Amino acid sequence: MTKVSLTVNGKPVARDVAGGTLLSEFLREDLRLTGTHIGCDTSQCGACVVHVNGKAVKACTTLAASLEGADVTTIEGLANGGLHPMQEAFKEHHGLQCGFCTPGMIMSGVDMVTRYKAEGRELTQEAIRHELEGNICRCTGYHNIVKAVEDAASKM
C-alpha cells in the first residue's frame, strides 16, 4: 500500500492505496465519486476522463499512487454550484441520451476549449470531431455533442 495525498474537487484527500489501483477505481470505489464511468478496458472510450492538474486524462490508465500532490477534478466537481457552461450546453443541445459517456465527454470538451483558447486557435466543428477521438458515444451520433461543445466554447 502507498499513502497518497491529493486534492479531489477542491478537497484534500489522503488514502492508502494498492500500487495497482487505477484512478478510476480510486474515485469510484474509495471516494464513491461514481460520475466517472468505465466503459472499456483498453483506454479507448473516454467515459472515465477527469482533469488532473487542469489537463484531461483517462482515469482508467492513471495509477492513483502516482498522483501525490495532484489536483483532480471530476464531473461532480466541475462547477462550483450551478452548472458549468459545458454542462449547460449538453443539456441545451440534447448532447446526451443514456448519459453514460457524458461525464467523459464534458470533461474532454472543457479541456479542448481551454487548450484552444490558451493557444489562440479556433475550435471549428472539424477540430471538435478530431478532438473527440478518445471519447465514444453510442447514442447520439455525435451531431449534438459537437454542437454543444461549439456553443460552450463561445460561452467559456
Place this chain on the structure above:
Amino acid sequence: MTTGIGARVKRREDKRFITGKGKYTDDVRTENQAYAAFVRSPVAHANVKSIDKSAALEMDGVIDVLDGHQLTGDGIGNIICGWAVTSKDGSPMNMGAWSALATQKVRYVGDAVAVVIAETQQLARLAAEAVDVEYEELPVVAFADKALKDGAPQIHEEAPGNLIYDWEIGDAAKADAGLAEAVHVTEMEITNNRLSPNPMEPRSAVATYDEAEDHYTLYTTSQNPHVARLVLSAFYNVAPEHKLRVIAPDVGGGFGAKIYIYPEEITCLWASMKTNRSVKWTADRSEAFVTDAHGRDHISTAKMGFDADGRITGFKVDTIANLGAYMSLFSSSVPTYLYATLLSGQYDIQNLHANVRAVYTNTVPVDAYRGAGRPEACYLVERMMETAARELGMKPAELRAKNFIREFPHETPVIMTYDSGDFDANLAQAEEAADVNGFPARREEAAKRGKLRGLGYSCYIEACGIAPSAAVGGLGAGVGLWESAEVRVNPVGTIEILTGSHSHGQGHETTFAQIVAERFDQPIENISIVHGDTDKVQFGMGTYGSRSGAVGMSAIVKAMDKVEAKVRKIAAHQLEASEDDIVIEGGEVKVAGTDKALGWHEIGLAAYTAHNLPPDMEPGLKESAFYDPSNFTFPAGTYICEVEVDPDTGTTEIVQFTASDDFGTIINPMIVEGQVHGGIAQGVGQAMLEQVIYDEDGQLITGSYMDYTMPRAADLPNFSVHHASTVCPGNPLGMKGCGEAGAIGSPPAVINAITDAIGNNDLAMPATPQNVWRAYQAASAKQAAE
C-alpha cells in the same frame, strides 16, 4: 402549450447525468458487498472433463466457487427462447439446452462454466484464473454457411446438421412464376455483417438475498425489468415473482443487448442465496464482447424480376441466419417475423417468397440488435432496388416510385398490413433537402479534384410496436406485447405516471410528461415519471422495437382517459353541472361557458378527502390501464447518402446524409431527431466500420475497442434530418416509433452511394478503405478489359 405535444422540451433527466449523479447498476454497492467473476471457456467447442476448484477455494478472500452441477442440482432451469418458430414441414424448432453454467460441454469462447464469489472484484478475477477446467477440444464451426455443410461439427444433439429451423413465408410458386415472366432479373448475394451492439455501459448485476424475508433483489442493466422477473421466476426457478424485486435504474444504452436475461444475472441471484451475500458482477468490455448477444449475421441470395415497365414481377429470397451457440430469448423471431415480413419494402410486390434457415455455430448467441431483422430486410431490398435501377438504366428514385404502394391499408404477401404512409412525400422531401438536382455538378467538381462522388438511396419501411398480443401469440411468441401504465393524481394535484416502458437514453421522463401536461393542462414540473422497478410499477413489457411511444404512451393515454372520466364526474357533482359540460383548461376544471371552476388540485383533494363525492364513487384518483395494440406501426422514409471516395486509398467520406422520416405524431422533435442521429450513426457503423470477426477456430478476433471499430465523431458528418409524417391510425396519439429507423434505413443508402461512386455493385459491408479500394480496382480492371 410550450411543454405539450410537439414542443422541443429540454430533457428533465439531464441534470443528473451532466453532473455525474446518474445512478447506474455498477454505482450500486451494498453493505458487505461480494463480487463475482466467471470462469469462461477459452475454446469454442469442447467437452468439460473436470473442474478443479481447490486452488481457487484456498485463495485469500474467496467465499465460494460454484459450478453448473450445483446450479442445475438446485433446480435452476435452462435458458429459454421465448418465440417458437415452426419449420415449413410442420416440425418444431430444434432447440438445444442452455444452462447458465455449462456442465458437459462448452459451445463458444466465453461460455461460462463456473463462478467465483470473493470479497473484492480483483480477488474474484484472480481466483477465476486459478480454477482448473480440463477441456477435451472438439471440432469447431464458426460460420453459418459452413455449419450446414455435410460433416460439419455437430453443436447440439437436438439440432441435427446444426439446423434450428427451415422456415418459409409467401408463395414460392407465385414468386417463381413472377420471375419467369420478368424481362429482367436482378440477382445478388448479400451478406449482413455481424455486429456487437456495444451500449457504452457494460452489463452489470447486483443480486441480494435476504434470508430473513426469503426475498431477492436484483439491480440490473435491463431494458425490461418485469420481463426479467417473469423469466427468472417462471422459467429459471430462481425465486417466485412475489419474492423477487428487479430494479433497472439508470441504464447506459441498450440497443437490444439488454433485453435478454443472461447467465450472469441468473447466476448472481442464485449465488447470493448460496453464499448469503450480496453478489455484484460488472462486465468489462472484453467480457461484453463475448457475452452480450451479437446482431445481424445473415447470408442471402435474392432474385428480383421486373417487367418492361420496371414493375416488380417477383421476388425470391433465400437466407441463412447465424444464431450462435445457443438460442437467445428472441433469437428465433429476428430472422423470421421481424425480417422476412418486411421484404415487401415500400413496394407493391404481389409475388414474394422467402426461405430462412437458422443455424447453430460456435459463436456468441445472436439476437435482436437495434432494428432486429428489419435492417437485414431493408438492406437486401434496397440494395436490390438500386442495383436493379442501374442494370435497367433507370434513375433509382424512378424505379422505386414506379413500385411504391399508394393505397392503404395495403396487405403484403408476407402477412403485414401497412396502415398508412406517403412514400412519395418522403422521397420528394429527401431529394429536395439533399439537392439531388445539383449532384451531377458536385460529382464533376469532385472529379476535378481526383475524387469519386456517389449518391445512394434507401427507401425503408419497418414494423414497430409489436403488436397485437393475440396475433404474435399465434405466430409463436411466448409473451403478450401490450404495455401498462398507471396515472396517480395526488391529493395536492401533482401527477405520477408509472410506466412499464423503460428509458435507457430515450428521454421518457420528458416525453411521457409532455403528453400528460398537455392532456391535463398542468405544469410539467408537477408531473413525474416512475419506471424500472417491479416493486413500484404494476407490470411492463419494457422498451425495444420502438414500442415506448406507440404502445407505452398509448397505455398512459388509456389510463388518463379513465382519470379524466372520474375528474369530470367529481367536477360535475361539485359544480352542479352536467359531465358533458365539464372542460379541462387553464389548469382548471370548468363548466364550459361559465365562471364556475375548480382548481386541478381541488379535484385531487376532493377525491382523497371524499367528503363530497358523487354517491357510490370510490375515493382516490388513480387509474391503471393495459394497452394492447391493434396492429404493428409502420415508420417509413427515404435516406439519401452522398459520399466522396479517394480512389488511391479507398477512403470514403460521407459528405452529406439526408433523412426524411414518417414517424406519425411526434411528441418532442428534439428527442426524435436525436434518435435518428444515433440510429444513422449505428447504421453508418455497420456500413463502413463495424464487424465481429471470428477465425476458423471460433476465436473472437474483434474482442476490444482496439479491434472492433466503433464509429467516432470524425467518422460521421452532421445529419440533415426532416419529417414528412402521416398519422398512424392504429393508436390514440397517431405515433409510429422512431428508435430504430436510422439504423434500418442508413446502411443501404451508404453502400448504394459508395457503389455508385466506384462503379461496382459488388461491395460488402463494412466498406473499409481496403474493401472499397479492391472493389474499385476490380471495376477499373473490368472496364479496361472491356
